[in-house]
Amino acid sequence: AQRVTQPEKLLSVFKGAPVELKCNYSYSGSPELFWYVQYSRQRLQLLLRHISRESIKGFTADLNKGETSFHLKKPFAQEEDSAMYYCALRGSGNTPLVFGKGTRLSVIA
Amino acid sequence: NAGVTQTPKFRVLKTGQSMTLLCAQDMNHEYMYWYRQDPGMGLRLIHYSVGEGTTAKGEVPDGYNVSRLKKQNFLLGLESAAPSQTSVYFCASRRTGWTEAFFGQGTRLTVV
Numbered sequence: 001a002q003r004v005t006q007p008e009k010l011l012s013v014f015k016g017a018p019v020e021l022k023c024n025y026s027y028s029g030s031p032e033l034f035w036y037v038q039y040s041r042q043r044l045q046l047l048l049r050h051i052s053r054e055s056i057k058g059f060t061a062d063l064n065k066g067e068t069s070f071h072l073k074k075p076f077a078q079e080e081d082s083a084m085y086y087c088a089l090r091g092s093g094n095t096p097l098v099f100g101k102g103t104r105l106s107v108i109a
Numbered sequence: 110n111a112g113v114t115q116t117p118k119f120r121v122l123k124t125g126q127s128m129t130l131l132c133a134q135d136m137n138h139e140y141m142y143w144y145r146q147d148p149g150m151g152l153r154l155i156h157y158s159v160g161e162g163t164t165a166k167g168e169v170p171d172g173y174n175v176s177r178l179k180k181q182n183f184l185l186g187l188e189s190a191a192p193s194q195t196s197v198y199f200c201a202s203r204r205t206g207w208t209e210a211f212f213g214q215g216t217r218l219t220v221v
Contacts, residue, residue, distance in 0.1 A: 006151075009149065034209065036212075042214070043113075043199070043212045043213060043214045043215060044152075044199065044201075044212040045212070046209045046210075049209060086151060086152065094140065094159065094205060096140075096142055096154050096157050096167065097142070097154075097201075097210055098154070099144075099151045099152040099153075100151055101149060101150060101151035102151045102152075
């Protein structure tokens with residue numbers, strides 16, 4: 001079974017502080033992992049995918065297969081980072097995306 | 110390109126009424142999905158389609174039906190709306206392969 005766990009419902013940090021949004025997954029094979037972001041009252045949009053191994057808006061995420069984690073990190077939070085963040089997994093065979101319950105990030109000025 | 114467009118954006122229904130949500134994509138994507146988003150529950154898959162004329166159940170299909178008669182459209186129907194179906198509904202699409210999903214802007218549905 002595919003499962004994505006985001007342990008924090010809400011994460012509040014001060015502007016300029018480091019941010020880490022946690023994501024753990026359960027999947028027996030080799031999954032594809034994503035982070036999606038949803039700004040207030042907007043559609044979900046892709047932030048990162050593990051295959052690309054890129055940094056977007058200062059965010060990075062590394063897939064750790066040993067710990068089955070895909071944590072999202074940013075060294076210095078900005079107010080515009082305040083949003084809902086969803087970790088998502090897709091297994092093999094073109095199966096649908098499975099989402100975690102999301103973490104709301106609030107960056108305090 | 111408009112991407113993924115959902116119609117309507119907002120709707121209020123009375124219990125027992127029926128309605129259809131339309132999702133249209135102009136990217137020639139094979140896969141289309143309907144999710145519902147509820148506070149504290151994240152996004153849960155209702156139904157999905159891997160191509161024109163095909164549909165499959167997701168995690169929470171009860172009370173919903175879908176159709177994919179044309180490749181670009183994916184319809185979500187509520188035959189007899191219930192207050193438990195009050196939610197924000199998101200449609201998504203993607204092409205085959207190791208690709209990202211693109212989302213619509215959402216439909217906020219309230220059943221009273």
